[in-house]
Amino acid sequence: MANGNAMTPQRPPSNEHDASLLADAPPRQSLATLLNLAIMLVCAGAITALWLITLQRIAFEREQAVAAAVQSNSNLAIAFEQQIFRTLKAAEQVAVFVRERYLQQGSAIDLQQLVEQQIIRETIFSIVSVVDENGRIVSSSNSQVNGSVNYADRAFFQAQRAPRADELFVSRPVFGRISRHWQIPMSLRISRPDGSFGGVIVMSVAPADLTDFYLQADLGQQGLLELTGLDGVVLSRKTGSRNDFGLDARELAWFQRHGTTVTDGFVDNGEAIDKVARIVSYRGMEGYPLMVAVGTSYADELAPALQRESSYLLMASSATVALLVFSGLLVLMLARQRAAVDALRASEALFRATFHQAAMGIAHIAPNGRILGANEKFCLMLGYSREELHARTVFELGDEKGRDEARRLLARRLSAASPALSPEIEKPYRRKDGSVLWVCEALSVVRGAHGRPDFLVAITQDITSRKALEARLSHAALHDALTGLPNRLMFMDRFSQVLESARRHAGLAGVLYIDLDGFKAVNDKHGHATGDQLLLQVARRLEGCVRAEDTVSRFGGDEFGIVLATLSQARDCEAVALKVIHALATPFELGGTAIRISASVGAAVFPIHGEDASTLLEQADTAMYAAKNAGRNQFRWNSASGSESPPA
Ligand SMILES: Nc1nc2c(ncn2[C@@H]2O[C@H](COP(=O)(O)OP(=O)(O)OP(=O)(O)O)[C@@H](O)[C@H]2O)c(=O)[nH]1
Structure with missing residues (x-):
């Protein structure tokens, strides 16, 4: 305790006061429990809020990343669709041109010459052929293809032979009988002036050529570019470095979704292809029974978001640990503080009881001699009230002639070399009624943190009767x-x-x-x-x-x-x-x-x-x-x- 005043009891203990000290314990205990509960609740609330915000942020960023990828893939799907559209238009133009020539020139048409003369310039078509109404080759841009080849059994020939609209027909991939390569035949019907079937103009496109857009689109190592016929057959698909075609498209999620929504984007789990989850955007092609799909790896697209997600999770975890440690320390600190307060209260109660109920007179004295406090016994011994003692110095309680000696004694006790506990001395005080009070007194110094004396404690025992007896005995002896x-x-x-x-x-x-x-x-x-x-x-x-x-x-x-x-x-x-x-x-x-x-x-x-x-x-x-x-x-x-x- 820093100063004597704080420690000096100002009033005697009462039964009510002691009772309040005892009755105080249970409410303080429950208050402490409530406080601990409140700290834990606040901590739990803060951690919950932190994680809610973090998870919401993560979900939001994922959604944003998916939405951005869907948008980006949707743009690429448009570009891919346009490229396919241009290819189909080119095929139509070439087919219409060749049909015109065939109808004019008949079997004299020479497609090789037309290619050489660059009248037919589209290189995407590996073979352009004219097939008569019986399936035989009339002319072909490929010298190896001649009249010995018959296409009457091909799906495109049979499709064109049946009465149908005059439009390009894109067939499923077939294995070339001459080229020995898989090809996608694109065909146009030749109708004679009377409307009867006159044969087919057929152009072959390598499936992989239809998806070479993959290279321009920069779809990453796990990207997807696909052209699919609405009849359920994949015409061409590129996934990374792999090319596929002729596969069944009915298991594909985007093929299924196309049935309800012509154009859309979504996250596909990749189960139907290679187990690679992708963000896929697809479009149905207007005017053609085809659809295009563009996909990018879900992991690639979300990599930056996932990286940020890791930092968010790390930050949230660190903040959680910090909050838990903080609240734990707070609870511990409060518990220690409460223990210290309890110990202090117990000590104060013990002090009050000892101070006021002591059989000896106890007084607290400031270094300048002023009386800071006194117990009942001290007051009784001297005949002064506590207030009267507060207004006096300890020197004023002695005789005039003994004051200098009392000052010297106090100065000696306050000096740094003086021991904390003093030897007992016998000295006279003067009571309020003027009579002499002989006491046996011990004067202890209470020092502050820096060793400076804060106050002194005088413990006095009334020895007046003993002194009188001594005096009597001494007188009788002499x-x-x-x-x-x-x-x-x-x-x-x-x-x-x-x-x-x-x-x-x-x-x-x-x-x-x-x-x-x-x-x-x-x-x-x-x-x-x-x-x-x-x-x-x-x-x-x-x-x-x-x-x-x-x-x-x-x-x-x-x-x-x-x-x-x-x-x-x-x-x-x-x-x-x-x-x-x-x-x-x-x-x-x-x-x-x-x-x-x-x-x-x-x-x-x-x-x-x-x-x-x-x-x-x-x-x-x-x-x-x-x-x-x-x-x-x-x-x-x-x-x-x-x-x-x-x-x-
Ligand atoms: N009343 C009284 N008598 C005492 C006391 N002490 C001694 N005496 C007596 O005093 C007397 C002294 O004796 P003496 O000195 O012989 O008496 P005296 O008559 O004066 O004789 P001389 O000295 O020779 O003149 C004795 O009788 C003692 O008993 C006392 O305290 N009180």
Whole structure:
């Protein structure tokens, strides 16, 4: 989380809030399922649309290619038809011319001469012959054909012999008896002036010559060019390099279709010929019982479209894979995101529960010390509301004198070298009501992505009662329970410190040893409680005899000690001792009774009577006994030390 504010909970958790967290899971699950379903549906829709468009485009391009081929072949069929038409017209002209000559010249007609003289120029007719009414050759352009050949049995002869219209008759291919080649006879009837049959003019055309248009038309390796008689016989067909003729045309699709539609184009599966699928255009020839057909290979015609089709299919497949991968990744990404959100929610819920229900006080603190957030416990500990804490810095929660130290501590924790988890420290806060709150605090730093501190987490434990107990124990260990005066232990410690200072400044320090006189009798006469009260009042009077820097101590029983921190001269010590004797000589009012006691006081001065605290106290003790022995209620130096009275 980038900043402390975002992570800082702004309100305590409530039962409703927790319940909403729990109740939130099933709807989110079904929402996720719906979202996944929607993504998959959109993806499936996009893929379906993509393939529909692609397949439509492919179908459209195929249709376009077929339509273009049909149109192109239809144009070629027209050209082919015209060429056949010209051939037939030429045949008619030659036949009419030769018939005229024959009717004029009779058997004297010489067709070879007519060819040589180029009166008959059409080279397509390999043989032109005149046949008489009995089928015998009268004249022929071919020298090998002579009267020995009889055509009376030929179909064209028999067709012409029967009464019929004066028009060219194109026969089925026949095998030439002289030429030894297959020929298509084209014949015209010779009628005598009286209308009787006078013979036939016949011209032979090689079947392949009728389809040499194939070469001009550029129909490819698998093309088709065909001239077919409506009687169901193929007169000539060229497919690639193959020439055929005389075949049965009734199985051919275009022959069958011609029965209903004279001119048309379509895709033929090639079953009837060579299994090569072709786009075929056919036409019935006007004025002749013939039809022409032009075809080109379906594969050749659709090659560019099929090539584009492959790219379309490749593109559509790639786009499909991309869409599937994309939607899969999207679903995966959303699932991961949801998992991350769920984990975050769980973490936030855990954090909220931990933060607000913790038995310890937790506060989030900005690097500048401002309090960003605090849990209930922290608020309770300090007596501030959360809003009041938000308006303060953590430094303002301590005493004035401790603020600099708190700032230094925060700066140390924010420094890069500082460990993330801090050692626990004990520190005082000031509650809103002014009382002191002692806490044991751990200050952890939460750093951002670049290692910069975002905020700090202070976890505090209230140790005020422990501190108070410690203070009490500590006081009890060093003080007299009855009078509250320092006990011997503390007395000796203070005395040592005073001696240390006197040693440094080459000064004087004194110690008085005081023992009450006749205290036992007070106890015995007035009771132990009165004795206690007396001891208390003695303590207060002794404190009244000395300066603030001096230390009054009760050693136990009716024995007291006084450390005199600074002395101008040794005699000052005696003056204080006399002041003490004088102060205790005044009767004590206890329970309405005036009680009199006195005190014996011994003294020792540093450095005259000794260098260390034990020696000096011992000296004072001995002096006190001297005072006792001398009759009590008086002051004495230690005479055994050789200096009953110190120098002035
Ligand atoms: N009331 C009371 N008496 C105490 C306490 N501590 C000691 N005493 C008593 O104080 C008395 C001290 O004994 P002494 O020093 O012999 O009493 P004294 O009568 O002053 O005798 P001299 O010192 O020889 O003058 C004893 O009776 C102790 O029981 C105390 O805390 N309270």
